[in-house]
Amino acid sequence: MAYVINDECISCGACEPECxxxxxxxxxxKYEINADECIECGACADACPVNAPNPA
Incomplete structure (x- = not known):
C-alpha cells in the first residue's frame, strides 16, 4: 500500500530528497506522493517533522 501525505503537511520539503x-x-x-511509483519504504515518513506521510 503506497504512502500518502495528509493535510498536516507544512510543505517543508524534507521528504522529497529522501525518496x-x-x-x-x-x-x-502540500507535497504529494505518486502512488503508482511509491515502493512503500517509509523514508518520507522518517524524514517528516510532522508525520504527514502515512501508509494509505
Missing part, C-alpha cells in the same frame, strides 16, 4: 524513487513532488499547498 529513493523520486515519487514525491510539490503539490498545491
Amino acid at each position: 529513493p524513487v523520486s515519487c514525491i513532488s510539490e503539490g498545491d499547498g
Whole structure:
C-alpha cells in the first residue's frame, strides 16, 4: 500500500530528497506522493517533522 501525505503537511520539503524513487513532488499547498511509483519504504515518513506521510 503506497504512502500518502495528509493535510498536516507544512510543505517543508524534507521528504522529497529522501525518496529513493523520486515519487514525491510539490503539490498545491502540500507535497504529494505518486502512488503508482511509491515502493512503500517509509523514508518520507522518517524524514517528516510532522508525520504527514502515512501508509494509505
